[in-house]
Amino acid sequence: MVAQKRERKLPAERREEILAQxxxxxxxxxxxxxTLRSVAxxxxxxxxxxxxxxxxVDALIVSxxxxxxxxERARLFAGDGAPLDRLASFIARVENADGVALTRLWLNxxxxxxxxxxxxxxxxxxxxxxxxxxxxxxxxxxxxxxFACADTxxxxxxxxxxxxxxxxxxxxxxxxxxxxxxxxxxxxxAWAVETDAVELRERVARAAATY
Amino acid sequence: MVAQKRERKLPAERREEILAQxxxxxxxxxxxxxTLRSVAxxxxxxxxxxxxxxxxVDALIVSxxxxxxxxERARLFAGDGAPLDRLASFIARVENADGVALTRLWLNxxxxxxxxxxxxxxxxxxxxxxxxxxxxxxxxxxxxxxFACADTxxxxxxxxxxxxxxxxxxxxxxxxxxxxxxxxxxxxxAWAVETDAVELRERVARAAATY
DNA sequence: TGCGCTATTGACTTCGTAGTCAATAGCTTA
DNA sequence: TAAGCTATTGACTACGAAGTCAATAGCGCA
Numbered sequence: 001m002v003a004q005k006r007e008r009k010l011p012a013e014r015r016e017e018i019l020a021q022x023x024x025x026x027x028x029x030x031x032x033x034x035t036l037r038s039v040a041x042x043x044x045x046x047x048x049x050x051x052x053x054x055x056x057v058d059a060l061i062v063s064x065x066x067x068x069x070x071x072e073r074a075r076l077f078a079g080d081g082a083p084l085d086r087l088a089s090f091i092a093r094v095e096n097a098d099g100v101a102l103t104r105l106w107l108n109x110x111x112x113x114x115x116x117x118x119x120x121x122x123x124x125x126x127x128x129x130x131x132x133x134x135x136x137x138x139x140x141x142x143x144x145x146x147f148a149c150a151d152t153x154x155x156x157x158x159x160x161x162x163x164x165x166x167x168x169x170x171x172x173x174x175x176x177x178x179x180x181x182x183x184x185x186x187x188x189x190a191w192a193v194e195t196d197a198v199e200l201r202e203r204v205a206r207a208a209a210t211y
Numbered sequence: 212m213v214a215q216k217r218e219r220k221l222p223a224e225r226r227e228e229i230l231a232q233x234x235x236x237x238x239x240x241x242x243x244x245x246t247l248r249s250v251a252x253x254x255x256x257x258x259x260x261x262x263x264x265x266x267x268v269d270a271l272i273v274s275x276x277x278x279x280x281x282x283e284r285a286r287l288f289a290g291d292g293a294p295l296d297r298l299a300s301f302i303a304r305v306e307n308a309d310g311v312a313l314t315r316l317w318l319n320x321x322x323x324x325x326x327x328x329x330x331x332x333x334x335x336x337x338x339x340x341x342x343x344x345x346x347x348x349x350x351x352x353x354x355x356x357x358f359a360c361a362d363t364x365x366x367x368x369x370x371x372x373x374x375x376x377x378x379x380x381x382x383x384x385x386x387x388x389x390x391x392x393x394x395x396x397x398x399x400x401a402w403a404v405e406t407d408a409v410e411l412r413e414r415v416a417r418a419a420a421t422y
Numbered sequence: 423t424g425c426g427c428t429a430t431t432g433a434c435t436t437c438g439t440a441g442t443c444a445a446t447a448g449c450t451t452a
Numbered sequence: 453t454a455a456g457c458t459a460t461t462g463a464c465t466a467c468g469a470a471g472t473c474a475a476t477a478g479c480g481c482a
Binding site: 217218219220221222225256257259260263 | 458
Binding site for chain 3: 453454456457459464468469471472473475476478
């Protein structure tokens with residue numbers, strides 16, 4: 001709480017800094033914790049400055065969500081190699097410790113969307129981007145002959161619904177370790193892309209071990 | 212806003228009335244909308260009366276959630292008949308228009324659990340009750356020879372994760388009508404209990420039509 | 423070096439929330 | 453019909469949030 005000398009930055013830079021901080025809070029503490037104060041304080045500025053760059057907190061929240069999602073998506077789909085291994089890596093990253101914050105944010109945003117139309121629209125758009133990347137991945141797997149899958153969009157939908165289904169339990173006090181639950185994403189994915197469930201489980205485990 | 216004569220009720224009755232109102236708000240508007248004022252106003256009482264019966268709003272929210280869940284569960288699992296038809300009815304009710312409010316409440320509670328430990332515990336307990344009822348239903352189906360299912364708890368978990376996975380999209384602005392999505396619960400259920408997917412879809416459709 | 427532009431602040435208003443507690447008034451009972 | 457118990461209220465405090473706007477002060481440029 002030391003009175004510091006005020007630091008003047010270029011608008012673009014300051015704006016970016018605010019956005020990054022808001023995204024950090026959204027990811028770690030939740031969208032409802034993104035407030036003028038919570039964003040301003042760690043940056044050492046006054047709340048009204050946040051207002052200066054973002055006309056309303058709601059707009060900031062939506063931007064923060066977009067920003068966090070874009071960054072996390074890149075992380076999730078990163079890497080190359082054979083399609084089946086990339087798919088396994090993707091699943092492993094989703095289930096990873098780092099994936100927890102992202103899973104929480106998704107759940108958070110999905111509830112938030114009920115009260116904030118703009119966020120609902122942004123969320124739907126972010127979903128479509130995710131689907132696009134997964135469909136691309138599945139298509140390359142089909143082309144490579146690694147799995148037979150008549151309809152890659154259908155498979156993609158099944159996989160994401162499985163991810164979301166498992167994700168809703170993220171805030172449960174004690175986690176649920178039934179093997180059918182812990183392997184749910186792999187199993188549904190194997191079902192969706194018509195490949196062997198046991199092998200996929202193993203590949204996912206191997207991918208997870210490399211972190 | 213007419214100044215009415217104050218009405219004095221028996222504590223048990225008043226308490227029940229408050230709880231019912233809170234549950235109604237939780238179901239229709241969300242747990243975050245359960246406030247001293249929002250509950251008091253429609254009952255024609257002052258906010259401090261709510262405080263008199265419930266030491267804290269958080270406690271009221273948890274009780275309201277429990278109450279809403281208990282009532283809705285009874286509705287969801289109601290009915291008799293052959294196990295497979297009861298299973299189909301259950302799915303149809305989940306997907307029903309009336310199921311929407313319940314789905315929203317689940318999503319809502321799952322996000323809320325992040326910030327409210329008591330609610331998290333209550334939610335886990337409510338989940339266990341649901342699982343118990345579905346396992347019972349599945350067991351009776353296996354006994355009746357209607358479907359083969361080695362591990363009914365495993366099947367139950369798969370079915371609920373599917374329900375939750377579909378449920379997270381409840382607040383999306385435009386709904387997603389890909390057949391793989393709209394039939395997701397039926398398809399996963401058929402996969403889980405090793406029965407025919409097409410037949411189950413039809414039974415669910417038939418069950419849905421009877422409302 | 424000093425001027426001007428504008429990023430940043432401070433002081434403020436308004437709103438909605440939870441909660442406390444003494445005072446009030448409805449109902450029951452004697 | 454009067455007394456007493458207690459359900460209910462009113463007035464209050466305290467908090468934290470969004471947002472407005474005139475005043476201030478850093479920085480670039482002349």
